[in-house]
Amino acid sequence: MRVSFELNGKPVEVEVEPRMHLADCLREELRLTGTHLGCEHGVCGACTVMIDGEAVRSCLVLAVQAEGSAVTTVEGLSTEESLTPLQTAFRKHHALQCGFCTPGMLITAHALLSEAPDADADRIRTALSGNLCRCTGYIPIVEAVLEARAAYRKKP
Ligand code: FES
Numbered sequence: 366m367r368v369s370f371e372l373n374g375k376p377v378e379v380e381v382e383p384r385m386h387l388a389d390c391l392r393e394e395l396r397l398t399g400t401h402l403g404c405e406h407g408v409c410g411a412c413t414v415m416i417d418g419e420a421v422r423s424c425l426v427l428a429v430q431a432e433g434s435a436v437t438t439v440e441g442l443s444t445e446e447s448l449t450p451l452q453t454a455f456r457k458h459h460a461l462q463c464g465f466c467t468p469g470m471l472i473t474a475h476a477l478l479s480e481a482p483d484a485d486a487d488r489i490r491t492a493l494s495g496n497l498c499r500c501t502g503y504i505p506i507v508e509a510v511l512e513a514r515a516a517y518r519k520k521p
């Protein structure tokens with residue numbers, strides 16, 4: 366089946382099997398491997414992307430369901446020239462070690478702060494509770510997201 370959607374601000378059209386999930390489509394067909402796959406059944410959050418502004422698990426969405434929508438992956442958060450304030454805060458606070466969970470963490474945090482730039486630590490923890498990390502112990506991740514809030518408050 367042919368599916369068309371916007372990917373990181375650019376239109377894409379791709380041929381997929383009806384059963385292919387969006388994560389495989391992004392990684393295998395569109396060669397954007399920043400979206401990671403861990404559990405492939407909606408538990409780990411590594412595959413999180415944004416569809417029309419909402420953070421979703423791309424292992425639970427069929428590629429054909431993305432038809433006509435705007436998909437943002439971790440590659441779409443920053444330019445090649447610079448990191449975003451959120452990414453900079455992750456680096457500053459050592460909010461990643463192996464980095465496997467990081468794309469999903471960044472997307473979830475970006476979706477949250479875009480909607481709620483004043484989110485407190487409890488809300489951040491709740492939002493990130495669906496993203497599993499085996500390395501950092503979460504405290505640096507929450508600290509990074511707390512620090513990044515200032516940049517989202519400044520956005521128009
Ligand atoms: S790979 Fe999608 S939630 Fe784990």
Ligand code: FES
Pocket residue numbers: 460461462463464465466467497498499500501
């Ligand atoms: S940094 Fe390794 S799983 Fe999160």
